[in-house]
Amino acid sequence: MNVNYLLVRPTRWLLMLVCVWSVSTAFAQTKTITGNILGADGSALPGANVGIKVANRFTTTDGNGAFTLTGVPNEAVTLVASYVGYMTQDVRVAAGQTNVRIVLTRDERVLDEIVVTGVFDERKRMDASIAITTLSSRQIELQVPNSAPDLLRNVPGVYVNSSVGEIRNSVSSRGITIGSTDGSFGYEYVSMQEDGLPVTNTTYFSYGPDFFLRADATLGRLDAVRGGPASVAAANAPGGIFNYVSKTGGNAFAGEVRLKYGLLGDGQNSLGRIDGDLGGPLGRNWFYNIGGFYRYDQGARYPGYPMNVGGQVKANLEKKYARGNLKIFLKYLDDKNGFAQPMLTKGYETPELAPGFNSSATNFPDAFSYSGQDLVNGGRYSFDSRNQVKSKYKSVAFTWDHDLGNNWSFSNATKYSDNAVLYNTLGGVIPSSITDLVPYFFLGGFGAGLPGSFTYRSLKTGETLANVAVTGGVPKVTSSQLPGQDVLPNSVLLIPLSFYDNTVNELLERFSIKKKTATMSFNLGGYYGYSNAHRYSGGDIALATIENHPQLLSLSFTGVPLYGVSNGVPITGPSGTYQITNPVGVGQGTGNLGAYISFNATQNQGALFFGHTWNLSDKWTFDWGARYERVNIKGYNVRPNLVGSPLSGGTDGNPLTTFDNNRLDTLGTYRFDYTINTLSYSAALNYKLNDNLAIYGRYSQGKKAPDLDFYFTLNTPQNLKLYRPQVRSTEQIEFGLKAGFGKSNLFVTPFWSVLSGVPVGQIFQDTNGSYYFPPRTYAKYRTAGVEIETNVYLNPHLSVRGVATFQKSLLDEYTVWVANANGPADDTQLSYSGNEADNSPRAMLNITPTYTANKFYTFLTWSYLGARQANAANVFKLPAFSQFDFSAGYTVSKSFQLALNINNLFNTYGVMTFQRPGSLAQVLGGNASFSKKEYDAAVAANTPYSTVGIQPRAYYLTATVKF
Numbered sequence: 001m002n003v004n005y006l007l008v009r010p011t012r013w014l015l016m017l018v019c020v021w022s023v024s025t026a027f028a029q030t031k032t033i034t035g036n037i038l039g040a041d042g043s044a045l046p047g048a049n050v051g052i053k054v055a056n057r058f059t060t061t062d063g064n065g066a067f068t069l070t071g072v073p074n075e076a077v078t079l080v081a082s083y084v085g086y087m088t089q090d091v092r093v094a095a096g097q098t099n100v101r102i103v104l105t106r107d108e109r110v111l112d113e114i115v116v117t118g119v120f121d122e123r124k125r126m127d128a129s130i131a132i133t134t135l136s137s138r139q140i141e142l143q144v145p146n147s148a149p150d151l152l153r154n155v156p157g158v159y160v161n162s163s164v165g166e167i168r169n170s171v172s173s174r175g176i177t178i179g180s181t182d183g184s185f186g187y188e189y190v191s192m193q194e195d196g197l198p199v200t201n202t203t204y205f206s207y208g209p210d211f212f213l214r215a216d217a218t219l220g221r222l223d224a225v226r227g228g229p230a231s232v233a234a235a236n237a238p239g240g241i242f243n244y245v246s247k248t249g250g251n252a253f254a255g256e257v258r259l260k261y262g263l264l265g266d267g268q269n270s271l272g273r274i275d276g277d278l279g280g281p282l283g284r285n286w287f288y289n290i291g292g293f294y295r296y297d298q299g300a301r302y303p304g305y306p307m308n309v310g311g312q313v314k315a316n317l318e319k320k321y322a323r324g325n326l327k328i329f330l331k332y333l334d335d336k337n338g339f340a341q342p343m344l345t346k347g348y349e350t351p352e353l354a355p356g357f358n359s360s361a362t363n364f365p366d367a368f369s370y371s372g373q374d375l376v377n378g379g380r381y382s383f384d385s386r387n388q389v390k391s392k393y394k395s396v397a398f399t400w401d402h403d404l405g406n407n408w409s410f411s412n413a414t415k416y417s418d419n420a421v422l423y424n425t426l427g428g429v430i431p432s433s434i435t436d437l438v439p440y441f442f443l444g445g446f447g448a449g450l451p452g453s454f455t456y457r458s459l460k461t462g463e464t465l466a467n468v469a470v471t472g473g474v475p476k477v478t479s480s481q482l483p484g485q486d487v488l489p490n491s492v493l494l495i496p497l498s499f500y501d502n503t504v505n506e507l508l509e510r511f512s513i514k515k516k517t518a519t520m521s522f523n524l525g526g527y528y529g530y531s532n533a534h535r536y537s538g539g540d541i542a543l544a545t546i547e548n549h550p551q552l553l554s555l556s557f558t559g560v561p562l563y564g565v566s567n568g569v570p571i572t573g574p575s576g577t578y579q580i581t582n583p584v585g586v587g588q589g590t591g592n593l594g595a596y597i598s599f600n601a602t603q604n605q606g607a608l609f610f611g612h613t614w615n616l617s618d619k620w621t622f623d624w625g626a627r628y629e630r631v632n633i634k635g636y637n638v639r640p641n642l643v644g645s646p647l648s649g650g651t652d653g654n655p656l657t658t659f660d661n662n663r664l665d666t667l668g669t670y671r672f673d674y675t676i677n678t679l680s681y682s683a684a685l686n687y688k689l690n691d692n693l694a695i696y697g698r699y700s701q702g703k704k705a706p707d708l709d710f711y712f713t714l715n716t717p718q719n720l721k722l723y724r725p726q727v728r729s730t731e732q733i734e735f736g737l738k739a740g741f742g743k744s745n746l747f748v749t750p751f752w753s754v755l756s757g758v759p760v761g762q763i764f765q766d767t768n769g770s771y772y773f774p775p776r777t778y779a780k781y782r783t784a785g786v787e788i789e790t791n792v793y794l795n796p797h798l799s800v801r802g803v804a805t806f807q808k809s810l811l812d813e814y815t816v817w818v819a820n821a822n823g824p825a826d827d828t829q830l831s832y833s834g835n836e837a838d839n840s841p842r843a844m845l846n847i848t849p850t851y852t853a854n855k856f857y858t859f860l861t862w863s864y865l866g867a868r869q870a871n872a873a874n875v876f877k878l879p880a881f882s883q884f885d886f887s888a889g890y891t892v893s894k895s896f897q898l899a900l901n902i903n904n905l906f907n908t909y910g911v912m913t914f915q916r917p918g919s920l921a922q923v924l925g926g927n928a929s930f931s932k933k934e935y936d937a938a939v940a941a942n943t944p945y946s947t948v949g950i951q952p953r954a955y956y957l958t959a960t961v962k963f
Helices: 003-008 012-025 135-139 149-154 438-444 708-712 717-722 922-925 932-939
Strands: 032-037 049-052 057-060 066-073 079-080 089-093 101-102 131-136 158-161 170-175 190-194 219-226 240-246 252-266 269-283 286-297 309-320 325-339 343-346 369-373 379-385 387-405 409-427 430-433 452-458 464-471 476-481 491-516 520-540 541-544 552-560 562-566 571-573 576-578 597-616 620-642 662-690 693-704 726-741 744-760 777-793 798-813 813-820 828-832 843-853 856-866 882-892 896-903 909-917 945-949 953-961
Touching: 012 219, 066 079, 066 309, 079 101, 089 101, 089 269, 131 135, 131 149, 131 520, 131 744, 135 219, 149 158, 149 219, 149 777, 158 813, 158 843, 170 190, 252 286, 252 576, 379 693, 438 541, 438 922, 597 708, 597 932, 744 798
Parallel strands: 032 101, 190 240
Antiparallel strands: 032 066, 049 057, 049 079, 079 089, 131 219, 158 170, 219 240, 252 269, 252 953, 269 286, 286 309, 309 325, 325 387, 343 945, 369 379, 387 409, 409 491, 430 491, 452 464, 452 552, 464 476, 491 520, 491 541, 520 597, 552 576, 562 571, 597 620, 620 662, 662 693, 693 726, 726 744, 744 777, 777 798, 798 843, 813 828, 843 856, 856 882, 882 896, 896 953, 909 945
């Protein structure tokens, strides 16, 4: 039997079964119940859950707290209503009653909220053996996060790095990470979802879900599940499921508009943003909701053009009928985002930005644009730095929930999306001495064995800033007026430019059939994900000065270039002046160093899953589940074999312009076709001692196939022969304590996790000046820790919410290659096994005391991130730091509110990641190659390195109108 066929096209007998049962129950006597859910103060509670208690069928309230529940038996029933931060309430509705008003009272315990994400059947948090945190729309509205993933800082056990801005964030939980803060690979082990389906089903280098995920006024709540059953309940999610749930319309029209003005970069740069959301009934049990946002944002580090500009529109349409509901979701996102680059820093124990730089400084030069020859597809490509990263996302999704009768139900969700990401931005910033000959070979394609000189000029003023004379292969600075002499003498910035054109088309499908009995529930379902990914990428290199808002530079060489030696005879070019950079200051990597590559892959992912929950008694609940997954990756990569042709002159026929001297020799096509089968499972036992105290234990094994990054490295004959995909494996044990005391609560979750099969990628310089990948090694991480979440209600005016994680992550197995001389002949291996994992803080805390008085509220959030090992070699630690965020608000009237937020109140420069010091070749070798010996030398010489810190202080004023 073809398993994929079953997963892609639900079988005919299943559809017939649905139809037969639907008809047989169509004439049952039912009624529709409408109503409102309010707080004790009379305010509406949007996004509250309400449903029939015994039938386990739920809906949510709209922006006015209104709901419509169809298909209710025409008899006396009990409704159950819940909302985050309020006490769950049972409400008896008489046989002839069709309207009800439900008033909920505040309850900081949140023990009775209904859990729907990461489980196979809805249940109260007290009965659920998972670690889950839910953020309500109100909690989300009060914050101004750096990005949508940044909201997860409110969740214990989750590490978030949003320092670079709205995109290219990193999210991991419980040490299940690749040990890197590089946002290029930030989501490999978690599932970022919208309305129960992944934002995108695949990730790879510089492509992931946060390019298409934004938090705005349409967001109803955020469910965050860590570890546990995540690897069974969702695809690609052994680390966790983070589900961003949209608001839906109710039986009364409601809406809101938020106007936000911000001063970013410690008050230097501006932001303007508008959010809107509205929804209501259309008649005949049809409901709608539509909203979105648009913003213009100069960014914390303004380069002279906006760092973030664009927005999105989201809409949903819901039809409720006697036995269920059908929802349609539409989304269109068109956004442009920049991301921060590493800044030069001095001091390792107490990092400070280098002289001339502050937390609001930028290493982006003025806007520039140019075009180059596309040697793979023909024609030309265009680069404009103002484009930065342009993301477009168009999707349509359908969900269908149907009660088949006799405690059988059917659920289906389908989504199609068309995703595109175009990079025209800085790919990094590397300080480099002008006496280092490697960049000259990289850009010009020639050595400097014969007499000559290199000249640097400012493109802004035309002024000569430096001259380097070379005699006998030895460079010497003869003059220098370069900025940044007090930071790095006689140095410039090498700025790799990223040109990535990504298009991904995806079809996602999930279905399940559920049967409930008096004490059990059974859930059988399937998942299918189809991703068709195309990427054309490469890059050039710009040169710039070392200063805030650097100047682009022109580089030329005057003399006789040496291109190589043949049979002992030097190969030289004519004497003259060679222009290495083009008119805007951009040079081309010589030969294959400047190759643009075409990547193409089709991913077919099919899964069958089964979940079983057994209420052994009123106190004991047992659940288990398993997931079989089959992933096929098929595709090809096209890599040009380029020849630097200095004598023929390349594109323009002029050998003296080396920035376009490459020509195409041959095109290599490298095909791959791999299928990976995995089995994941999880089991747990929950014991409820009473209504205010429960404990649970869970064991889980999760598996996942490599993301597309692995397959895109198969672009040379050597890599195709050398590398084989390896399954990533996770093993987790967790215990949970859930306790309520008075109006407060406490959740404590000790955990132990192991992640294995993590690839360690490196790149070294070969003897001919090109670069190569050594054989890949695989790492194993082990983490033990405890998650704590508490909500303490001190009095009617004062409450405290706190989340904390204490953990220690070790490298059980970790081996790297050490490049000695250029070329692989003398490469050796070095083991870091037993060291502490890099970028894994031992402590993470987020504590928020809140004071409310009538129409006024204020809170102060203290966030603490503990010290982290900077790399696997454990040569030094990135220091711990605290961040404080302040907020205050006032409800002027029922329909008008004002709020003030100050993020990073004391303008702390907290280091999130670093880039090692050294030459171009050393930096390309990665942070893992930074040895203790090199570190000691850098400390002794006070050699600067580069860091990325948290966003500087920002002020926001928000006016909200609700109607």
